[in-house]
Amino acid sequence: MDDKLPETPAYVYDLAQVRANQAALVRALPAKSILYYSLKANPHPDLLAEIRTGGARAEVCSAGELDAALAAGWPPDEVLYTGPGKRDQDLAHAIASGIRRFSVDSVTGLDQLDRIAAIHGVEVRCLLRINDDQPSPGQGLAMTGVASQFGADTSWVLAEPEKFASRPHVTVSGLHLYMGTNLTTVDDLVAQFQRSLDTGVRLCEVLRKHGADMHMLDLGGGFGAPFARAGEAVDLTGLRDELDRMLSGHDLTIAFESGRYLAGTAGTLYTTVLDVKQSHGKRVLVLDSGINHLGGMSGLRRLPPLVPDVRSPGDDLTDAMLAGPLCTPLDLWARSAPVPDVRPGDVLAIPNVGAYGLYASLVAFLGHPLPIEVVVDGDAPPRISRLALTRNPTET
Structure with a gap:
């Protein structure tokens, strides 16, 4: 080249490889699950258009990423707006752009989103991001089980569930759990998702008692790929069977996220x-x-x-x-x-x-x-x- x-x-991006990666990941996930592409990995317009065409939704965490997702053709109802700190003007921009699904990390975040939604006269839905009490093994970067800006601690939600109930303009409709990044074996991925599922089901039961409409679990991602080294993305053989077994009997909508695996x-x-x-x-x-x-x-x-x-x-x-x-x-x-x-x-x-x-x-x-x-x-x-x-x- x-x-x-x-x-x-010069950075050279191969769209054929993007398509192959996306097809491999979709084959490895349960048939009815949702896949979000994390724009932070690479928001190049051509990559976004290719990934959107492949059926993934968009996960964004800034006004700039939101604008990129909308410009790439994602409708607002296929965009999840995340991030541990959001400015009022960025939430206002998102709501004015038609975004109605957010991830929120704290009681303050819930109150803020309710206030901005009320100003715009709309109702929105949110996933409550959870910082579980224990980290998951095998992770490349700890996202849970440690002091973090990401999510509300499991122990906090269990101790004061009423604080995480829906607001007049915000319906708490699920949970967002992301334990770690760049896991390199199916066993590590399964262990992460199993712990997230166990924690998610437990918290859903508690929050439903306080009026939350819990129907979605975003289990995050962590699908590994090499960085600046020769090699292939993690072999996902067997993952779908394990996830189907794990999710059997649950009526929750399950979502996953990936950036590194799709684009790396x-x-x-x-x-x-x-x-x-x-x-x-x-x-x-x-x-x-x-x-x-x-x-x-x-x-x-x-x-x-x-x-x-x-x-x-x-x-x-x-x-x-x-x-x-x-x-x-x-x-x-x-x-x-x-x-x-x-x-x-x-x-x-x-x-x-x-x-x-x-x-x-x-x-x-x-x-x-x-x-x-x-x-x-x-x-x-x-x-x-x-x-x-x-x-x-x-x-x-």
């Missing part, structure tokens, strides 16, 4: 070697892409430290430091990564970065040009675009 690129850095393996970052040198006995490669384009969030512990697999000319691998072009010693992908013998001008490829790549990076830091984004789909002509960073001056 690199010989066809007009420039680097569909993206590759191409970057050009700018310099190769020796420094204190170490081979150092300086690239035209760094933490401003990939892995910047590893410093925020959102992503693990990056030691990327590199595809490039040559077969003999030796260790090298991989640095980007930023004027800071923090701009390192790896202090030691196996890399072929390359020269300035050679193009390297970092695989499996279609999720949490460009859109989870420090793109404003130091003002380097953003990568181009290239969308490919079989023999169709590639579509090339570049994300625009707009400045909004504030008058004082």
Whole structure:
């Protein structure tokens, strides 16, 4: 692909791979379940349109993501608006846009949503997000069982269920549980979903006694895929049988979420070697892409430290430091990564970065040009675009 690129850095997204990932995930989930795509993974318009066509709904957590989902063609009734903190103006924008289903993390969140809905003269429904009392094993990033901005603790809801009852303009209609991300085995996924189901059923029984109309459980996701490393998304063989067994006899509508599994393996970052040198006995490669384009969030512990697999000319691998072009010693992908013998001008490829790549990076830091984004789909002509960073001056 690199010989066809007009420039680097370049993110290349393969829609055929997106379709294959979505088909595999849908086959692994119960027939009547709902699948939400988490836009935070990658909100590129072409990916959104493809995933919407494949039947997934949209999970958003900002006004910008909401606008992207609506622009991609999702009707408002197929959008779930989540997030642990929501500004009044963002809720007002969502409601004015027709959104009527939200996820709420606290009593304060319920009161806020009721107040904004009342101002607009509408009634909305919400899922109460739950922070369970114990974490689930095998998770890549803890989302529950620890002190968190996400959700109301199970113990809190059980102790004061009346505080989580419906309001005049908000009907509490289900629960939202998300225990962890990037689980890499079916056994870990099953264990997570089983615990979420057990907790969800228990809380539904309690909240129904206080007038809540509990009919949906969003069990989250966590479907794993490699990041910046060679490999395939987690093999989901056997998951559907386990979920069908687990959900047998329950009359709740079940929803799942995914971003990484759908988009992760569909993206590759191409970057050009700018310099190769020796420094204190170490081979150092300086690239035209760094933490401003990939892995910047590893410093925020959102992503693990990056030691990327590199595809490039040559077969003999030796260790090298991989640095980007930023004027800071923090701009390192790896202090030691196996890399072929390359020269300035050679193009390297970092695989499996279609999720949490460009859109989870420090793109404003130091003002380097953003990568181009290239969308490919079989023999169709590639579509090339570049994300625009707009400045909004504030008058004082």
